[in-house]
Amino acid sequence: MATQLDEMFVKTRKENRAALIAYLPAGFPSLEGCKDAISTLAESGVDAVEIGFPYSDPVMDGPTIQQAADISLKAGTGATEVFETLNFAHEVGLPAVVMTYWNPIERYGVDRFAKEMARNGGSGVVTPDLTIEESKPWNSATLAAGINRIFVVAPSTTDDRLARVTSQCSGFVYAASLMGVTGARTDLSSGGRDLVARVRKTTDLPIAVGLGVSTRAQAREVAGYADGVIVGSAFIKALLDAKDPQSGLEKLGALARDLVAGVREGR
Amino acid sequence: MANNNIEAIGHFGPFGGRFVPEALIGALDQLDAAHQAAIIDPIFQAELAHLHLTYTGRPSIITEAKRFSEFAGGARILLKREDLNHTGSHKINNVLGQALLTKRMGKKRIIAETGAGQHGVASATAAALFGLECVVYMGEEDTRRQALNVARMKLLGAEVVPVKTGSRTLKDAINEAMRDWVTNVDTTHYLLGTVAGPHPFPTMVRDFQKIIGEEARVQVLELIGRLPDAVLACIGGGSNAIGIFHAFIPDTSVDLIGFEAGGAGIETGRHAATITGGSVGVLHGTRSYVLQDENGQTIESHSISAGLDYPGVGPEHAYLHDIGRAQYRAINDDQAMEAFALLTKTEGIIPAIESAHALAGAIQVGKERGPKAVLLVNLSGRGDKDVETAADYFKIDL
Numbered sequence: 228m229a230t231q232l233d234e235m236f237v238k239t240r241k242e243n244r245a246a247l248i249a250y251l252p253a254g255f256p257s258l259e260g261c262k263d264a265i266s267t268l269a270e271s272g273v274d275a276v277e278i279g280f281p282y283s284d285p286v287m288d289g290p291t292i293q294q295a296a297d298i299s300l301k302a303g304t305g306a307t308e309v310f311e312t313l314n315f316a317h318e319v320g321l322p323a324v325v326m327t328y329w330n331p332i333e334r335y336g337v338d339r340f341a342k343e344m345a346r347n348g349g350s351g352v353v354t355p356d357l358t359i360e361e362s363k364p365w366n367s368a369t370l371a372a373g374i375n376r377i378f379v380v381a382p383s384t385t386d387d388r389l390a391r392v393t394s395q396c397s398g399f400v401y402a403a404s405l406m407g408v409t410g411a412r413t414d415l416s417s418g419g420r421d422l423v424a425r426v427r428k429t430t431d432l433p434i435a436v437g438l439g440v441s442t443r444a445q446a447r448e449v450a451g452y453a454d455g456v457i458v459g460s461a462f463i464k465a466l467l468d469a470k471d472p473q474s475g476l477e478k479l480g481a482l483a484r485d486l487v488a489g490v491r492e493g494r
Numbered sequence: 495m496a497n498n499n500i501e502a503i504g505h506f507g508p509f510g511g512r513f514v515p516e517a518l519i520g521a522l523d524q525l526d527a528a529h530q531a532a533i534i535d536p537i538f539q540a541e542l543a544h545l546h547l548t549y550t551g552r553p554s555i556i557t558e559a560k561r562f563s564e565f566a567g568g569a570r571i572l573l574k575r576e577d578l579n580h581t582g583s584h585k586i587n588n589v590l591g592q593a594l595l596t597k598r599m600g601k602k603r604i605i606a607e608t609g610a611g612q613h614g615v616a617s618a619t620a621a622a623l624f625g626l627e628c629v630v631y632m633g634e635e636d637t638r639r640q641a642l643n644v645a646r647m648k649l650l651g652a653e654v655v656p657v658k659t660g661s662r663t664l665k666d667a668i669n670e671a672m673r674d675w676v677t678n679v680d681t682t683h684y685l686l687g688t689v690a691g692p693h694p695f696p697t698m699v700r701d702f703q704k705i706i707g708e709e710a711r712v713q714v715l716e717l718i719g720r721l722p723d724a725v726l727a728c729i730g731g732g733s734n735a736i737g738i739f740h741a742f743i744p745d746t747s748v749d750l751i752g753f754e755a756g757g758a759g760i761e762t763g764r765h766a767a768t769i770t771g772g773s774v775g776v777l778h779g780t781r782s783y784v785l786q787d788e789n790g791q792t793i794e795s796h797s798i799s800a801g802l803d804y805p806g807v808g809p810e811h812a813y814l815h816d817i818g819r820a821q822y823r824a825i826n827d828d829q830a831m832e833a834f835a836l837l838t839k840t841e842g843i844i845p846a847i848e849s850a851h852a853l854a855g856a857i858q859v860g861k862e863r864g865p866k867a868v869l870l871v872n873l874s875g876r877g878d879k880d881v882e883t884a885a886d887y888f889k890i891d892l
């Protein structure tokens with residue numbers, strides 16, 4: 228059974244372009260503010276959203292996402308709010324996935340989390356610290372719930388291991404383009420291009436590239452070789468730097484339109 | 495329990511494993527291979543043994559605490575003196591092992607987290623000895639309460655980075671070290687200081703610490719002609735405890751008892767007693783007991799002892815607890831400080847506040863078992879670093 232996300236990639240492939248996927252933590256800048264941001268992203272032409280489950284110990288994240296997660300956690304964001312936000316994205320018509328460190332899933336209950344994802348219209352879950360060696364229960368839970376299981380691969384992942392990881396994936400493969408934590412970079416290394424080429428040899432799944440993309444030029448470059456471009460910290464920064472919610476949404480919308488244009492210039 | 499992959503490498507029953515970004519898998523595999531090769535390599539073993547003999551000051555001695563014993567129900571108290579090691583704690587055992595592995599892997603930079611500063615000092619020391627670059631991440635709160643050790647690390651040539659996120663203690667220092675490692679993994683070894691974290695750390699750090707129990711078992715047999723009735727140690731991440739427990743695990747007549755930091759008391763919620771007061775979860779790359787809320791968010795731990803102030807615990811302890819081979823109890827701040835003062839006044843040994851938790855445990859267990867009992871206690875470190883905290887606690891004018 229195809230998820231909304233699977234269908235989106237069929238469409239963007241038909242249009243011969245990469246998809247733009249926006250990341251925001253649930254509950255940031257507030258529960259309602261996050262929903263407003265999702266509406267703005269949808270109106271600006273973003274193809275899908277990745278909703279972060281804010282976590283107390285985000286070892287994969289740089290200062291920007293840490294700060295947003297802190298704000299969200301202080302406001303009391305938990306699984307209930309994550310699912311509420313997911314449901315909202317689904318209602319406005321955006322394919323939506325959740326990105327979460329593993330412990331919140333394990334704590335919630337692996338099967339229960341997968342079911343609740345599906346019930347709220349979620350397409351899948353990105354799990355940045357779940358290794359394939361530990362994923363057996365998650366594989367069966369996501370299969371039963373009919374949602375995508377998205378693992379992250381890195382430039383240091385060997386070819387042999389890439390094949391094993393991507394064989395466990397569905398929806399898309401998340402290619403972390405550089406060795407490091409999330410956050411905007413001025414220079415994108417060639418790591419993304421090389422990694423995507425190596426991933427392609429192992430799977431026909433769409434490949435989305437994340438880590439460091441923040442500008443239209445970078446989006447254009449990545450869209451040239453990947454099926455999806457994931458942008459997080461840059462959107463968060465637009466909201467963090469704004470003096471009030473309204474101007475934050477305006478800046479967010481402007482950045483989104485710029486990046487939407489960028490991914491269309493890639494090929 | 496969600497996980498059934500107990501056949502996979504690096505597990506202790508349902509605990510342990512690897513929950514890390516894919517970017518770190520290569521480095522963890524490399525480290526695992528280097529460790530596996532080293533444990534069967536006589537040259538490596540000889541090199542490490544030579545360092546321990548000529549640098550660490552091993553074997554560490556056993557001291558019988560005769561006057562202290564009066565306050566512990568008259569039980570015989572044998573102290574394994576890891577406080578006499580170079581740099582002042584058991585941490586050096588692991589650090590020298592991993593520093594040798596770092597050299598073998600051809601890496602030139604080490605990073606470390608530290609709570610009490612003992613692991614940071616040991617790492618900075620090894621870096622000086624081997625000519626490595628060294629960066630130590632330390633919670634800002636801990637840089638304040640262990641200022642003496644910050645100065646030591648700086649003198650030794652390490653860069654100390656105060657971590658200002660979260661609770662500003664050990665947990666956050668580990669987060670920051672992991673972020674550094676993900677970014678610089680090609681050139682850098684993360685010299686983790688305890689038996690937590692992703693495989694191979696819990697196994698490897700244990701292998702470097704188990705010398706404590708191997709020595710002590712022989713020493714106690716020589717001294718009293720039999721095994722002790724119980725082996726006692728404090729539990730932060732659990733490295734000094736697993737180090738002294740490990741050789742005794744097959745000796746089923748010997749009770750293994752770990753003492754976690756009870757802080758202000760388990761009932762107050764302000765503690766670091768992960769097994770006693772926590773639940774099963776994943777933190778810092780391993781499945782074990784964790785202090786967490788209903789959403790799986792880590793709850794900040796509290797302890798007067800920076801080295802025990804950690805909301806996780808090594809997976810092997812979680813396993814030993816669940817199979818009933820070891821027991822874990824909580825000692826609160828006041829009990830630990832009382833034992834700290836007592837050992838100082840009765841034996842002329844100032845213990846680390848971490849180790850004072852094990853000493854408070856000895857008072858407790860000694861009273862339960864009486865004069866026939868022989869208790870082997872791991873005195874994991876010395877208390878020089880803690881004199882300011884103690885002076886403050888006992889309201890001594892400086």
Ligand SMILES: Cc1ncc(COP(=O)(O)O)c(C=O)c1O
Nearest residue numbers: 612730731732733734801848875
């Ligand atoms: C003297 C001493 N004992 C114990 C500990 C706790 O660590 P572990 O439980 O790994 O032995 C520390 C940590 O800093 C320490 O310095």
